[in-house]
Amino acid sequence: MDSFGPEAIELMRRAGMPMDAWQEDSITAMLAVKDDGRWACFEYCEWVSRQNGKGCLLEARALTGLLLIGERLIMWSAHEYKTAMESFRRVIWLVGRLGTKVNDNLYDVDGILLKVINTNGEESIERLDTGARIKFVARSKGSGRGFSGDVNLVDETFAYTFVQQSALMPTMSARPNPQIVYTSSPPLTGDTGEVMYLLRHRGDPTAPRGAEDGRWTQDPGLGYRDWGLGGNLDFLAGIDLDDLALWAAANPSLGIRISVEHVRRERRSMPPEDFARERLGIWPRRTTGPDGWAVIGETFWTAAEESASQIDGRPAFGVYVPPDRSYAAIGIAGARVGGGRHIEVAGDGEVLDYRPGTAWVVPRLKELERNGPSVVVIDDKALAEEAEAAGLVVHRANVADVVTGCQLLYDGIAGEDPAGRDIKHIGQAELTDAVRGATKRDIGGSWAWARRDLAVDVTPLAAVSLALFGHSTPRIHRPEEGDPWFFFG
Structure with a gap:
């Protein structure tokens, strides 16, 4: 099985952002292609605690799709507008490191002219030769409806809902080789993160399951990695929250961009449940059904x-x-x-x-x-x-x-x-x-x-x-x- 992963890794190195080993593994799996040239993973999930560098995965995926693969539309969505705009500014910065700034809204990357569109609600980066673009949006019930995206990057999946998923999925049906990538830390509560829980039950054979979930079977089109520890936030008695080995297991960038000293500060200043979720990636116990209907089933x-x-x-x-x-x-x-x-x-x-x-x-x-x-x-x-x-x-x-x-x-x-x-x-x-x-x-x-x-x-x-x-x-x-x-x- 081949992959565009090495090209993505080299692109980020050129931008002055060399990827960690775990990020290289992730982007290589994410960009793996089958013998017929289609993505091995139609869906790819990366669940990892905050500040470990999951944003770098989305940046590498977006820029590789735009500059090297030639995908027509890459939709990057976040839960909040401010997060989407921060990602937009970050990708513009990387484009500047890859090429030359012609003017405030135009960059030249190896002869490819990229136009930055700052119009409110239309924030995007567009190739002037092909019209391909990366579009940044804050999610709502209808965001993404009407777009036919080759790639959909779902940041902050903990706040991604079935309503949004239902608006998004049909937009990909007419594309020849679509892909959707999800990144997140665990859901905040057991009655949120409905799409994340469903993906977890599809991707993780060790996830807690109820009778309504059925038996786990391998989904050949889903790539799935969860760095978080097992268990749930209601039962932390058997987990040593001060164990440095557990910190390292749940945080692949510990000692690289996250210091042990700072994690110790977090441990002292955060309630145990918050520390367990935010730093050790432990999920809350699901309190809704698998269909996400919390009150009336x-x-x-x-x-x-x-x-x-x-x-x-x-x-x-x-x-x-x-x-x-x-x-x-x-x-x-x-x-x-x-x-x-x-x-x-x-x-x-x-x-x-x-x-x-x-x-x-x-x-x-x-x-x-x-x-x-x-x-x-x-x-x-x-x-x-x-x-x-x-x-x-x-x-x-x-x-x-x-x-x-x-x-x-x-x-x-x-x-x-x-x-x-x-x-x-x-x-x-x-x-x-x-x-x-x-x-x-x-x-x-x-x-x-x-x-x-x-x-x-x-x-x-x-x-x-x-x-x-x-x-x-x-x-x-x-x-x-x-x-x-x-x-x-």
Whole structure:
């Protein structure tokens, strides 16, 4: 089996950044090719503690792809914008060491002109002869959608979600020889890092496994290396956190770019669990299922889906606006034709009432007034005042109302009493994404919906929960007018 690893190693040496032995091994495995010229590893994972030099692997992979292999689009993503931009600046610096700076935005590397694009949101390095480029992005639910990348470099995989993976993977399907590379330290908590846990179960035969994980089998397209120690953060009693040999085993760059003296400082100043995770690479015990659904399991949500479900009678509307007011959503709940209860995000055909900002909400509620809602529940003070000024009758939700709505929805989908699981939904993707990525936020011993990370938006879920509270609380209903109304969207 051949590899472009030696070329990548030489490229980094030329840039004045010679790779450590473990990095050379990694880049050689990552860039190995089969007899047919395709990558031996469609996916490659490198899990190693912070500051050991995993960024150098991504730099070597990106520059080799751009300068030597001729890959058309290399997507480099990070969890946060500032991290993506730091990587962008670092690669520009390496380009400068490999070649000559022509002007502020142009470099010459062995006759190859590279243009640096600094436009906000378009940060990239482009070859002027072929148009090939490395593009740097901060991840979101839709980042990467629409790009057809030859290579996708996923930095900070601990904050990489199934929603982002689902947006990314199809972009690679039309490429002749794609590759995705993941680098990270361990997940921060057991209910995050969902993609990392899945990759771990695919790549590591010694990883803790539940019955739902099945037996381990070798994945021929996955390259996998985890430098972290075994065990989990809940059971550290049998691990000597002061053992220098364990420090060296988990940190391949100890004594090279990480000093023993500094690790001793970390040990003194950090709680044991943090030191074990950040420096020894010990994973937290996974607290979500393998599918990443932390509160309502996928099985329950799927069982509650019925595309033909409809509301029988008057609907209740719920309006939710997150604290950053970036989006808003109008949820609907009511009695269901045939029995039970029905929830959905309001909308007109395929256009849902889940949109950026809040200026659209009150005009849309005025339109929906024609449906004779039993109640309109809003938990945002400013929006409630705006709706009342427009002549709408509103119930202003308090914290107890929000909590009640969340628990009503949970019990109606996945509660312990099977007889109480009487809620149906119509499978709207936006609502499903919110349920998949939702976690619990503690509120005085009870809970409300929260999002797992910045790429998840629970706004649609919170809106239908408020609507469900409204439907289930007759004391706040407006007097009924006319005949029952059937909601068709």
